Amino acid sequence: MYRVLTCLATEHDWRLVLLAGTICWLASAVAISLFHRARASRGRTRAVWIALDAAVGGCGIWATHFVAMLAYDPGAGAGYSIPVTLLSLVFAIAIVATGLCIALSSSRQWVVGLGGAVIGGGVAAMHYTGMAALELPAFIVWSHGLVLASIVFGSLFAAIALLVAVRRDNPVHTVAATGLLTVAIVSHHFTAMGAVTLIPDPTLGTDTMSISPTALSFLTAVAAFAILGLSLLAAMIDRRAKGELHSQKVLLDTALDNMSQGLCMFDADGRILLNNQRYAEMMGRTGMALQGRLLLDVLRQQKAVNRWDGDPDQFVASVIAAAKAGNSVTRTLTRNGRSIRVVDQPKSGGGWVATFEDITEWQQVQEQISHMARHDALTNLPNRILFREQLEKALRLAKRTDQLAVLCLDLDHFKDINDSLGHPVGDALLKQVARRLGDCVSENDTVARLGGDEFAIVQFCHDCDPSAVASLASHVVEQVSAPYEIAGHQLVIGVSIGISLAPEDGKNPDELLKKADLALYRAKEDGRGTYRFFETGMDARAQARRLLELDLRAALQRNEFEVYYQPIRDVAKDVVVGFEALVRWNHALRGMISPANFIPLAEETGLIVPIGDWVLRQACMDAARWSRDVGVAVNLSPVQFKNPNLVLTVKEALKASGLPPQRLELEITESVLLQNSEATLSVLHELRAFGVRISLDDFGTGYSSLSYLRSFPFDKIKIDRSFVTELATRDDSMAIVRAVTGLGKSLGIVTTAEGVETDEQFDLLRQEGCTQAQGYLFSPPRPATEVETMLSKARAQAVA
Incomplete structure (x- = not known):
């Protein structure tokens, strides 16, 4: 050197x-x-x-x-x-x-x-x-x-x-x-x-x-x-180049800082090469130096202050191993009450890029969607989907000593309240019913709303007394039937319940629900407001009902319906002034089927609309051929009034038959007015406008008859047969008939008494000033071919 x-x-x-x-x-x-x-x-x-x-x-x-x-x-x-x-x-x-x-x-x-x-x-x-x-x-x-x-x-x-x-x-x-x-x-x-x-x-x-x-x-x-x-x-x-790099760096930094996601880039050794502020905020690392540090050191530092759970060495080793293997890894972790989804994506040359997304709100939305898909929006009870899942789960968990029962519930008279007072009141009533049902069951049971006014309960209990099901059903009937105070109205409804038991009545949800439904129909037939257990014979009755429905659907095509006519007599003159058209079903194999058996089924299935339209057309055609210009009365079902083409159907029937509108009388019940009073009254006024007469049937048996008489000028009110039958034996029936006839005279409305079967009843009606009468005293309903005979023949001395 x-x-x-x-x-x-x-x-x-x-x-x-x-x-x-x-x-x-x-x-x-x-x-x-x-x-x-x-x-x-x-x-x-x-x-x-x-x-x-x-x-x-x-x-x-x-x-x-x-x-x-x-x-x-x-x-x-x-x-x-x-x-x-x-x-x-x-x-x-x-x-x-x-x-x-x-x-x-x-x-x-x-x-x-x-x-x-x-x-x-x-x-x-x-x-x-x-x-x-x-x-x-x-x-x-x-x-x-x-x-x-x-x-x-x-x-x-x-x-x-x-x-x-x-x-x-x-x-x-x-x-x-x-x-x-x-x-x-x-x-x-x-x-x-x-x-x-x-x-x-x-x-x-x-x-x-x-x-x-x-x-x-x-x-x-x-x-x-x-x-x-x-x-x-x-x-x-x-x-x-540096200027371009600087511009790119500014753009990159801007993009990174404005990302909703956190981002961090690591080399093959787990050293942080790049990260944005969002990453530091989401992971709670804002006060730490990150650039150039090993992830393992960062996690150890957080572990020392209890801000990281688990073993840092094991975690980092697993992430590095996945990156070296070229595997993309997705995981979810929780930080400060927030759910964060982390995706580790390996990059070429070693290392990986991790993205961090806050999915708290997304998870809440998914949970809400899942909840909505399995719960009723109005009552927040489980819906049919979740009810079935809970029933399947209960069947899987049930042991020999456990008791599992399925109760299908249907509210009695709910439709009348919903139609008369409106859907808001109906919805509020359903909410209160749901709360009462929830109070009736234990934590092991499930209450669900299957739709409309249909509810269901799965009762699941360990080593309980067999009478526990009946006790629950009785308690539900009692609680649901108690009065409700809603929007200033005191409301009273009932509930009918059908019950099936597992495994006696079935081992799968479909069987149990089907048989509970059959038992529910039996409870309704037995007068409602009660409960019935499934019995073997119910299957046969349900099958018979299904066959009757199939025959009913084909009856119009096979021309099995006939129109019978019952005369309506003027009380003072004792002459026939009109006929009431009544439908009869002459089945090809079964013969005559009672209207009491098929009319409710037709209304329930909606078949009453085409049947009613046919009866209207046929009655107009028959009346147009009668030798005397007497009237013809045709009953309209509440279901028919829901048909928007009702007015057009009446006009077409009159036009096709040539019958003057003044000879046609349409009879409606008060339940028609309960559906939607304003829309119904509008239809009634439109029918009256071209000459059709409107009659209020079964007067006195509904809810608010006097208000209807004031809101629409009916041509006739018909006194229900229940008052006429007891006219000579009960003073209150006599008082009601006297009041109705007096009301008719005051308002200028014709009054017709139904179900007159004795001379004594007829004489009392004449004394009270009743305008018209009909019943077996004069004639039972007869085929159309006998109308001319009834017109010309004097009143027969018939017995009841």
Whole structure:
């Protein structure tokens, strides 16, 4: 080393040494900067950056060497071989390019270091090739120790320079890498110069292809300017690239900071390369340094303050293993009461990208949707879907000693309340019924609303008394039947219950529900407001009902219906003034079927609409052919009034038959007015407008008859047969008939008494001033072919 210092102190011009150092620093700075650009690029762009970096680096090394050689005073005239000098430049550029390619081929540190060492070897190759170009009248004797030291210094410092450069692209690391690369070149040169000893030999001279130091100074100056030009070009390109990178970084930072999701990028070792603020907020890591830290260290820090559950080492190991295997992993965790979905997506080259999404609201919506799909919106009780699931679950869990019962409930008279007082009152009533049912059952039981006014209960109890089911059913009937106070109305309804038991009546939900439904129909037939257990014979009755419904649907096509007529007599004149049309079903196999058996079924199934339309048309056709212009009365079902084409049907029946509208009388019951009073009254007024008469049937048996008489001017009111039957035996029936006939006289409305069967009843009606009467006293309903006989024949002395 002493020889090196002596060489610097006595054999070099310090001004030129400083110039060489400046050129070396400048070239090294540009080379490191271009190395960063090449490292950040791929493909052809990287190749361009490597070529430019090799040119700048090679020229810089070459210029540094020959400027430093100009500073060297060997004490004798010297020249430089042109071919060898140029060859040294080629060596510098080529070997630097090779070293850069090696360093950029992998991110492993030993590969980067090897590339740096090759660049250091390029410095040595250029230096000793350049020294071979030196022509002096002297021999050069080399100190082999210093030669080896110069190569080691150049390779070592160049390797360290690239290792520092790849660690991070920031000013501190860039300056450090530039300094190390400068030291690599300078230390190699001057150590190598210290290894030179000149032995004069006058016989040695310069070659014709040599160049003088003055000319070399010019070439070196050109090379230096070339370096400066390339440096300027590289700086401009670098500036533009940095500007673009900065713009991209600003865009990336803006995008990251405005993401609703958290994002974090990790390398293969689990080190955090990139993250946004949302990630830190969601994971509770806002007060921690994250960039460049290992995830394992972060989790250990959180574990120490009880902000992380589980084993950090095990968790990080599993995540890294999944990333190495190329597996995408999705998991859900909870932070500060929020649900966060984490997706780890492996990336090429190792490492993974994790996204963090707050799915708390989404989960709540999904839970709400799931709840709505399985619960009734009005009462919040389980609906049919959840009820079936609970029933299946109960059947699976039931043991031999357990008792499981299915109760199907149907509210009695709910429809009347819903139609008369409106749906808001009906909905409020259903809510109260649901609450009462919930109070009747235990925590092991399930109450559900199956739809409309239909409810169901699954009773599940361990080792309970068999009478527990009957006790529950009785309690439900009692509680549901208690009065309700809703919107200023006191309401009273009932409930009918059908019960099936498992496994006696079935082992699956369909069987149990079907048989509970059959038992429910039996409870309704037995007067409602009660409960019935399923019995074997109920299947046969249900089958018979289904067959009757099938026959009823085909009866119109088979022309099995007939219209019978019962005369209506004027009480004062004792003559026939009209007929009531009554439908009869003459079944091809069963014969005559009672209206009491098929009319309720027709109303329940909606078949009453086509049957009623047929009766209306047929009655008009028959009446148009009668010899006397008496009226014909046709009953309209409440179901028919729901048909929007009712008025058109009446008009078409009159037009097709040619019957004057004044001869047609339509009889409705008060239950029709209960459906939708305003719409119903509008239809009634429209029918009255073209001459049809309107009669109120079964007067006195409904809810608010007097208000209806005031709201619509009926042509006739009919006194129900229940009052006429007991006319001679009960004073209250007599009082009601007297009141109705008096009301009719006051309002100018015709009154007709139904079900007159005795002369005594007829005489009392005459005394009270009743306008008309009909019943078996005069004639039972007869086929249309006997109408003319009833018109001409005097009143028969019939008995009841």
